[in-house]
Amino acid sequence: MFMLNPQDKAPIFAQLKKQIIEFIGLGILNPNDQLPSVRSLANELGINPNTVAKAYQELELQGYVYTVAGKGCFVSQVNIEADIQGNKIKEFKQVVMDCHKFNIEKELLISSIESIYEGGMKHAEN
Amino acid sequence: MFMLNPQDKAPIFAQLKKQIIEFIGLGILNPNDQLPSVRSLANELGINPNTVAKAYQELELQGYVYTVAGKGCFVSQVNIEADIQGNKIKEFKQVVMDCHKFNIEKELLISSIESIYEGGMKHAEN
Amino acid sequence: MFMLNPQDKAPIFAQLKKQIIEFIGLGILNPNDQLPSVRSLANELGINPNTVAKAYQELELQGYVYTVAGKGCFVSQVNIEADIQGNKIKEFKQVVMDCHKFNIEKELLISSIESIYEGGMKHAEN
Amino acid sequence: MFMLNPQDKAPIFAQLKKQIIEFIGLGILNPNDQLPSVRSLANELGINPNTVAKAYQELELQGYVYTVAGKGCFVSQVNIEADIQGNKIKEFKQVVMDCHKFNIEKELLISSIESIYEGGMKHAEN
DNA sequence: GTGGTCTAGACCACT
DNA sequence: GTGGTCTAGACCACA
Numbered sequence: 097m098f099m100l101n102p103q104d105k106a107p108i109f110a111q112l113k114k115q116i117i118e119f120i121g122l123g124i125l126n127p128n129d130q131l132p133s134v135r136s137l138a139n140e141l142g143i144n145p146n147t148v149a150k151a152y153q154e155l156e157l158q159g160y161v162y163t164v165a166g167k168g169c170f171v172s173q174v175n176i177e178a179d180i181q182g183n184k185i186k187e188f189k190q191v192v193m194d195c196h197k198f199n200i201e202k203e204l205l206i207s208s209i210e211s212i213y214e215g216g217m218k219h220a221e222n
Numbered sequence: 223m224f225m226l227n228p229q230d231k232a233p234i235f236a237q238l239k240k241q242i243i244e245f246i247g248l249g250i251l252n253p254n255d256q257l258p259s260v261r262s263l264a265n266e267l268g269i270n271p272n273t274v275a276k277a278y279q280e281l282e283l284q285g286y287v288y289t290v291a292g293k294g295c296f297v298s299q300v301n302i303e304a305d306i307q308g309n310k311i312k313e314f315k316q317v318v319m320d321c322h323k324f325n326i327e328k329e330l331l332i333s334s335i336e337s338i339y340e341g342g343m344k345h346a347e348n
Numbered sequence: 349m350f351m352l353n354p355q356d357k358a359p360i361f362a363q364l365k366k367q368i369i370e371f372i373g374l375g376i377l378n379p380n381d382q383l384p385s386v387r388s389l390a391n392e393l394g395i396n397p398n399t400v401a402k403a404y405q406e407l408e409l410q411g412y413v414y415t416v417a418g419k420g421c422f423v424s425q426v427n428i429e430a431d432i433q434g435n436k437i438k439e440f441k442q443v444v445m446d447c448h449k450f451n452i453e454k455e456l457l458i459s460s461i462e463s464i465y466e467g468g469m470k471h472a473e474n
Numbered sequence: 475m476f477m478l479n480p481q482d483k484a485p486i487f488a489q490l491k492k493q494i495i496e497f498i499g500l501g502i503l504n505p506n507d508q509l510p511s512v513r514s515l516a517n518e519l520g521i522n523p524n525t526v527a528k529a530y531q532e533l534e535l536q537g538y539v540y541t542v543a544g545k546g547c548f549v550s551q552v553n554i555e556a557d558i559q560g561n562k563i564k565e566f567k568q569v570v571m572d573c574h575k576f577n578i579e580k581e582l583l584i585s586s587i588e589s590i591y592e593g594g595m596k597h598a599e600n
Numbered sequence: 601g602t603g604g605t606c607t608a609g610a611c612c613a614c615t
Numbered sequence: 616g617t618g619g620t621c622t623a624g625a626c627c628a629c630a
Contacts, residue, residue: 102414102416102419103414107418107629109630118323121324122324143630144630146629146630147629147630150629180324181324181326184317184320184326185330188317188331189338191310191317192339193338195310195311195314198247198248198306199307200310200311202335202336202339204311205311205314208311208315208318209328209331209332212315212319235606259616259618270607270608271608271618272607272608273605273606273607275618275619276605276606279619280409283406283409288480288481289617289618289619290480290614290615290617290618291613291617292614292617292618293480293615293616294617294618295618360620360621361620361621370575373575373576374575374576385601385602386603387601387602387603395621395622396621396622397622397623398621398622399620399621399622401604402620404603405603405604415602415603415604416602416629417602417604417630418601418602418603418628418630419602419630421602421603433576436569436576436578437578437582437583437586439569439572440569440570441586441590443565443566444587444590446565447563449499449500450500452563454587454588454591456563457587458584458587460566460567460570461587464571464574465574465580485614485615486614487614521615522614525615528615
């Protein structure tokens with residue numbers, strides 16, 4: 097279900113977090129869905145349970161999930177999607193401002209957007 | 223000349239690197255300009271010379287500067303500016319693809335660009 | 349496992365780098381093999397961990413190894429071997445061109461090659 | 475007359491030395507030819523006289539030139555050319571042995587030699 | 601346990 | 616003066 101890249105400089109728990117947030121944003125994980133248990137996920141991914149637990153903890157701290165002792169970890173029912181979108185937009189604006197600073201032409205950016213939205217929705221290879 | 227943010231989670235040498243690259247991209251530092259000496263910059267910023275040296279060394283490995291032992295460290299004359307712009311654009315496209323994935327409307331992105339490029343906004347709060 | 353020559357003018361970290369690259373080229377170290385830990389190797393060689401770390405970091409920057417914080421340093425799985433051979437051949441051609449420039453006879457070079465490849469000579473005295 | 479590359483990692487005095495040796499090997503500088511004076515050469519190259527002096531000193535130590543106090547520095551009349559060729563051949567053998575170690579095919583090396591000796595005598599770009 | 605970062609202070613070669 | 620290298624020893628995040 098999740099994909100980890102050991103060569104990625106980002107710590108594993110952060111990769112996990114990011115993917116869970118992404119899945120929530122994409123509607124693959126919906127409010128009140130239960131996440132896999134720490135142990136099962138750790139087992140499945142071949143990583144340390146502590147690592148999974150850390151990801152879950154941070155997600156809980158940031159309000160994306162809630163934990164019920166003895167039952168498991170569930171996706172929050174609050175308006176997470178808007179939150180995720182908001183963060184992405186903030187990130188987007190930041191990058192645009194950098195582009196502006198470096199005198200990259202506005203038209204170039206807009207045409208990039210057009211082509212991405214029209215074309216396939218494939219990921220860019222890094 | 224340079225500004226370090228101790229609260230930033232990024233390592234000091236990376237902050238320094240980023241700023242130097244930015245200054246080159248902005249034309250504040252031009253090809254063959256000499257960077258401050260390792261010692262003087264370390265002194266000025268209140269950090270260890272090794273930390274500055276590490277930043278300089280990585281910049282050299284990546285081709286942004288060249289260093290001459292016994293003389294100092296200089297901005298490369300190759301087309302760095304295009305390189306920096308290229309990286310920013312890549313980053314931009316990546317973010318746009320994420321936005322697309324999360325169903326953020328194209329028009330929203332474009333209008334953000336318009337306002338940033340017209341308004342001449344300075345910086346987003348982090 | 350590794351051998352350092354204190355009399356060699358080359359810096360320690362460079363000697364280490366060179367040997368690791370050689371071991372990869374020779375198939376002694378294979379893709380995804382784990383390198384000795386920074387601390388253990390430093391201890392074994394009687395040098396400072398920072399020195400080993402520097403070697404590892406440069407190897408990573410050049411793509412020969414990848415390192416996972418908290419786990420260790422591993423040989424890359426990309427086609428490093430071809431890379432190493434390519435570099436050696438480049439070096440070879442450079443030397444041949446020098447020989448040509450100095451009017452060294454072609455036959456002399458070729459016969460040297462023959463004798464080395466047939467004899468299975470070990471090493472030249474430095 | 476001489477060409478220095480400040481970006482080259484080799485120290486300037488070594489670059490100078492190498493070129494003088496090369497010129498001797500090529501017959502551009504002949505036995506008992508006088509080298510430019512330390513000061514004039516330093517002036518011409520825009521470098522420190524100490525740097526030139528160091529190059530000359532090392533050349534003298536290695537027997538390539540001899541210095542006459544108050545008169546200048548001259549190319550030795552001993553059999554330098556053979557010496558230079560000998561060094562190159564030694565270097566060549568070393569590289570060939572490395573190639574052998576890395577399982578590079580003998581035929582590849584020989585055909586490289588053929589093409590270099592038949593083709594132009596241009597330098598390889600680094 | 602691992603590697604990453606940083607400091608303090610030293611010595612060296614080069615200019 | 617410059618940068619390059621190395622040591623000793625520290626703290627941190629990650630697994």
